[in-house]
Amino acid sequence: MVTRARVGTFKPNPRYAATATTTTISPIPRTVHQALKDPNWTKAMQSEFDALNANNTWELIPRPPGAHVVSGKWIFHHKFKEDGSFDRYKARWVVRGFTQRAGVDYGETYCHVVKPATVRTVLHLAAQRDWSVHQLDVNNAFLHGVLDEEVFARQPVGFTTNPDLVYRLSKSLYGLKQASRAWYMRLATFLGSMGFKPTCSDSSLFVLHQGNESIYLLLYVDDIVLMGSSTDILRRVIRTINAEFKLKDMGPVHFFLGIQVQRRPDGFLLQQQQYYIDLLDRAGMADCRPSDTPVDTSGKLSTTTGTPLSTADASDYWSLVGALQYLTMTRPDLQYAVQQACLHMHAPTTAHQGLVKRILRYIRGTTELGLHLRRSSQSDLVAYSDADWAGCPDTRRSTSGYCVFMGDSLISWSSKRQTTVSRSSAEAKYRGVANAVVECT
Structure with a gap:
C-alpha cells in the first residue's frame, strides 16, 4: 500500500553533476577526433578496446567477398556515483545494429526481463523470512553473449590496423539486435549448470535449492538481485558467478531499476x-x-x-x-x-x-x-x-x-x-x- 516516508535530503541529479564540475573533468567530446586529443578519453577508449580483446570478442580477418559489414561508433559519457560525484570516464564501442539484416546476421531478438510484480513478490518473501538481499552488476554484460550468427564489423575508429580487414564477431557487442538475447541465454545456461531453475511464472526468476538452503536470483539485463536463506550460500554463489563473469558486488540492495530500496525492520520501502x-x-x-x-x-x-x-x-x-x-x-x-x-x-x-x-x-x-x-x-x-x-x-x-x-x-x-x-x-x-x-x- 502507498505510505508516506520521512522527507530527507534529495541526492543530486547525476545528469547535472557534470555541469557543476566542468572545471575539474574533461567535457564529453562531440567527435571521436576530439576524444583522441584528450588523454582522459583516449585512456577510456584504450581500456574499452583492451577489454574487448581480452574477452575474445572478435577475430581480425580479410573481408569476405559480398559480406555485410556492420559499422559502429564511439559513445562517451561520464560515470557518476550515487551521491552525484564524478566516478570515471566511460567510452563504449557500439555497433549500428539498425543496419543488420534479418535472417542474414541476426535471427531471434526477444529477451526475457523480470516482471515488476515478481520483484515485489520476492522482496516481500525476503522481508518475511529475514533473508539477506544483495545487488550485483555484471561488467560489460552484453560482451559475454555468444553469437550463433556470422556477423562482421568494422574496426573501431582510432584502432584501425589495416582498412582491408574486418572483425568477425564471436561474442556480441552493444548495439547488435541479438545482444540482449545472447547475454540472457549465456547467463541462463551457466546458471542451469549451477543448479538454478527458471520459474514457470517468470523466466527471469531463477531458484536454487541446496538441502535446507534456498536462493533466488532476479535478472534484469545486467542487473541482478540475489537473496538467500544464509550469507554463506550467497557468498558461494557470488564467487561462482564472479569466476565466470566479472561482477561488481554492490552490497545490500539499495537502488534497482531506478527504484530506491530502503530496508526497514518491518519490510522494504520502494x-x-x-x-x-x-x-x-x-x-x-x-x-x-x-x-x-x-x-x-x-x-x-x-x-x-x-x-x-x-x-x-x-x-x-x-x-x-x-x-x-x-x-x-x-x-x-x-x-x-x-x-x-x-x-x-x-x-x-x-x-x-x-x-x-x-x-x-x-x-x-x-x-x-x-x-x-x-x-x-x-x-x-x-x-x-x-x-x-x-x-x-x-x-x-x-x-x-x-x-x-x-x-x-x-x-x-x-x-x-x-x-x-x-x-x-x-x-x-x-x-x-x-x-x-x-x-x-
Whole structure:
C-alpha cells in the first residue's frame, strides 16, 4: 500500500553533476577526433578496446567477398556515483545494429526481463523470512553473449590496423539486435549448470535449492538481485558467478531499476523520488502548484475533446506519458490516471495534455510517497477486482482493475480497458474477476 516516508535530503541529479564540475573533468567530446586529443578519453577508449580483446570478442580477418559489414561508433559519457560525484570516464564501442539484416546476421531478438510484480513478490518473501538481499552488476554484460550468427564489423575508429580487414564477431557487442538475447541465454545456461531453475511464472526468476538452503536470483539485463536463506550460500554463489563473469558486488540492495530500496525492520520501502524530480524538471513543472488528486472524477475524456496538439506538443505528450508509466511500478495510486492518458496516445489533444499536467501536479505534492512491502506472518494471496460498465465515451467498453496482496503487501495491480463490449455490469465485473484470477495464477 502507498505510505508516506520521512522527507530527507534529495541526492543530486547525476545528469547535472557534470555541469557543476566542468572545471575539474574533461567535457564529453562531440567527435571521436576530439576524444583522441584528450588523454582522459583516449585512456577510456584504450581500456574499452583492451577489454574487448581480452574477452575474445572478435577475430581480425580479410573481408569476405559480398559480406555485410556492420559499422559502429564511439559513445562517451561520464560515470557518476550515487551521491552525484564524478566516478570515471566511460567510452563504449557500439555497433549500428539498425543496419543488420534479418535472417542474414541476426535471427531471434526477444529477451526475457523480470516482471515488476515478481520483484515485489520476492522482496516481500525476503522481508518475511529475514533473508539477506544483495545487488550485483555484471561488467560489460552484453560482451559475454555468444553469437550463433556470422556477423562482421568494422574496426573501431582510432584502432584501425589495416582498412582491408574486418572483425568477425564471436561474442556480441552493444548495439547488435541479438545482444540482449545472447547475454540472457549465456547467463541462463551457466546458471542451469549451477543448479538454478527458471520459474514457470517468470523466466527471469531463477531458484536454487541446496538441502535446507534456498536462493533466488532476479535478472534484469545486467542487473541482478540475489537473496538467500544464509550469507554463506550467497557468498558461494557470488564467487561462482564472479569466476565466470566479472561482477561488481554492490552490497545490500539499495537502488534497482531506478527504484530506491530502503530496508526497514518491518519490510522494504520502494520509492522513485529522484525520478519524480527529474520528470518534473523535464516537464518544466518543478515549481508547479500541487493537486490533491491525480485525475478528475467527474467523467472520462473523449478522443475528440479539446484541440489536436501540434507535432512538437504531441511528441512531448508521448514522452511524458511513457515516463509516467514507469512511475506506476511503485505508485498504484497513479495507475488509473496514467492508463487514461495512454488511451489517447494516437491523437492527443489539449484536454489530454491537461490530464497529464494534472498527474504531474499531483506528483509534485506527493514526492515522498512510496510502496511499503510489509513483513507479515502470512503469504496468502488476496485479490480485489472491480469494473465500471460501458465507461469509455468513445467505444462503450468497460475498464476493469484489480489489486493483489500477498500477506499485507500489495504486489500487483492493474487498470485496463476491456477488449470487448460488455452487455451488462455483471458481465463487465466477471471479466474483471477473470483478469484477477489469471494474475494470481
